[in-house]
Amino acid sequence: MSKLIGLTGDEAIAYAVKQCNVDVVAAYPITPQTIIVEAFSEYVHNGEVKTEFICVESEHSALSACIGASLTGARVFTATSSQGLALMHEMLYIASGLRCPIVMGVVNRALSAPINIHGDHSDMMGSRDCGWIQIYAENVQEAYDWTIQAFRIAEDKKALLPVSVNIDGFILSHALEGVKTLDDKAVDSFVSTRKAEITLDPAKPITVGALCLTDYYFEMKRQQVEAIKESKGVISSVNEAYEQISGRKYGIIDTFGIGDAEVAILCLGSTAGTTKYVADSMRKKGFKVGVIKPWIYRPFPAEEIVKATENLKALIVLDRACSFGAPYNPLCSDVISALYQAERELKVINVVYGLGGRDIAPSDIRGLFEEGLEVSKTGKVNEPVKFVGVRE
Amino acid sequence: MGEEKKPGWKTVPIGGILLEPGSATKYKTGDWRAFRPVIDTNKCVNCLICWIYCPDGAIKRLEKHVTVDLDYCKGCGICANECPVKAITMIEEKR
Numbered sequence: 001m002s003k004l005i006g007l008t009g010d011e012a013i014a015y016a017v018k019q020c021n022v023d024v025v026a027a028y029p030i031t032p033q034t035i036i037v038e039a040f041s042e043y044v045h046n047g048e049v050k051t052e053f054i055c056v057e058s059e060h061s062a063l064s065a066c067i068g069a070s071l072t073g074a075r076v077f078t079a080t081s082s083q084g085l086a087l088m089h090e091m092l093y094i095a096s097g098l099r100c101p102i103v104m105g106v107v108n109r110a111l112s113a114p115i116n117i118h119g120d121h122s123d124m125m126g127s128r129d130c131g132w133i134q135i136y137a138e139n140v141q142e143a144y145d146w147t148i149q150a151f152r153i154a155e156d157k158k159a160l161l162p163v164s165v166n167i168d169g170f171i172l173s174h175a176l177e178g179v180k181t182l183d184d185k186a187v188d189s190f191v192s193t194r195k196a197e198i199t200l201d202p203a204k205p206i207t208v209g210a211l212c213l214t215d216y217y218f219e220m221k222r223q224q225v226e227a228i229k230e231s232k233g234v235i236s237s238v239n240e241a242y243e244q245i246s247g248r249k250y251g252i253i254d255t256f257g258i259g260d261a262e263v264a265i266l267c268l269g270s271t272a273g274t275t276k277y278v279a280d281s282m283r284k285k286g287f288k289v290g291v292i293k294p295w296i297y298r299p300f301p302a303e304e305i306v307k308a309t310e311n312l313k314a315l316i317v318l319d320r321a322c323s324f325g326a327p328y329n330p331l332c333s334d335v336i337s338a339l340y341q342a343e344r345e346l347k348v349i350n351v352v353y354g355l356g357g358r359d360i361a362p363s364d365i366r367g368l369f370e371e372g373l374e375v376s377k378t379g380k381v382n383e384p385v386k387f388v389g390v391r392e
Numbered sequence: 393m394g395e396e397k398k399p400g401w402k403t404v405p406i407g408g409i410l411l412e413p414g415s416a417t418k419y420k421t422g423d424w425r426a427f428r429p430v431i432d433t434n435k436c437v438n439c440l441i442c443w444i445y446c447p448d449g450a451i452k453r454l455e456k457h458v459t460v461d462l463d464y465c466k467g468c469g470i471c472a473n474e475c476p477v478k479a480i481t482m483i484e485e486k487r
């Protein structure tokens with residue numbers, strides 16, 4: 001039977017991993033991801049899982065161990081945050097390049113300097129082109145649900161790519177929520193055990209990580225481009241299968257009030273919750289506002305976003321990371337590229353918010369919706385890139 | 393090498409994995425060489441020191457002396473340096 005359990009975001013991820021028949025976990029603790037590693041090592045200590053837990057001396061080693069294990073055909077999980085993800089940077093590309101279906105919980109946290117332990121998206125955005133499928137959860141329930149789905153997405157032979165499940169540091173990682181967990185058996189039959197086509201087998205020797213120069217490297221990258229594009233279909237079919245066992249519907253993007261909205265806010269992760277709350281209260285007063293929340297950031301949901309903006313007159317894109325020196329910040333750059341490619345003319349405002357974990361209040365969001373409504377009337381964007389919540 | 397048609401991204405195994413063992417033998421590296429080792433078979437005492445030292449496994453053992461597999465020898469000169477009886481001379485390749 002499914003049980004309602006009080007779990008923090010970190011605990012929910014650890015709990016999901018416990019149910020997923022994971023063969024190997026290699027991880028290094030870092031705030032605010034630490035609880036994932038702590039909770040999971042407790043499961044190992046108590047004999048609740050058969051997982052081999054590898055204690056490593058750094059995140060670089062953690063992901064290296066995961067890559068090695070994954071290549072033998074094992075199901076593998078790791079987790080990190082911020083500087084830890086940055087230290088993995090080299091191995092992130094190796095994991096995707098060697099097509100290792102590793103699942104990683106990324107508890108988003110600001111990058112130094114100055115040193116800060118709170119939530120923003122600069123860590124994952126700094127690695128956005130690493131070839132991983134990137135999922136952003138809005139709340140603890142979603143963190144649990146996506147972690148389970150991530151194993152099936154990663155290991156599908158049409159994808160065979162690593163997946164990161166992102167949750168906002170502290171806002172989700174340390175927030176206690178009632179999580180509707182699934183029965184162990186239901187998860188077990190959903191994820192089964194990994195069935196790798198190529199494994200490390202002395203009877204069938206293979207070479208992994210061989211030198212690949214001008215004559216083949218380009219072909220390998222072209223394959224990765226195709227695999228991550230194809231993974232969108234894999235994600236959708238995993239979502240459908242998951243709905244069967246959980247009754248919860250997931251997709252590439254989530255929308256709220258988009259049918260008749262003239263103005264929408266597009267954002268990732270936990271901020272979407274606050275934004276939906278504000279949109280809901282404004283809609284009750286007759287304002288035509290909505291919310292677009294990409295669940296999947298890579299592969300980028302270009303078609304889905306273009307479709308969701310069909311009736312909009314203005315779109316506000318919230319970025320919780322900076323792309324220093326770029327015309328727009330990471331999420332907005334992608335949104336604008338998608339709109340341009342679809343020859344869609346739409347007024348867009350890019351808003352940078354919440355760096356280093358600074359709160360964004362419902363009143364800030366209401367102010368942004370009001371500004372969007374103004375733009376939809378005048379058709380004029382005065383400031384294409386703005387900063388909300390920073391002191392002048 | 394340039395002549396053969398190589399497989400494209402749709403057919404080549406993913407992730408750069410080589411499914412067949414020992415395929416490195418198909419990759420001839422001899423044309424990287426600037427100097428070629430030439431063995432004076434009269435001087436060679438067949439001690440096999442060069443055979444141990446060669447980083448490319450390019451020294452081949454014969455009955456009475458050794459020889460060099462020029463398909464793989466990269467011309468590093470280690471063999472010539474290590475040979476105790478100075479039986480190996482490095483000659484510049486001229487093409």
Ligand code: SF4
Pocket residue numbers: 429445446447448449450451460464465466467468469470471472
């Ligand atoms: S020159 Fe170098 S590569 Fe060639 S046979 Fe001697 S040791 Fe081996």
Ligand code: SF4
Pocket residue numbers: 431435436437438439440441442443457458474475476477478479480
């Ligand atoms: S080291 Fe010199 S003497 Fe010994 S086998 Fe090689 S060539 Fe012959």
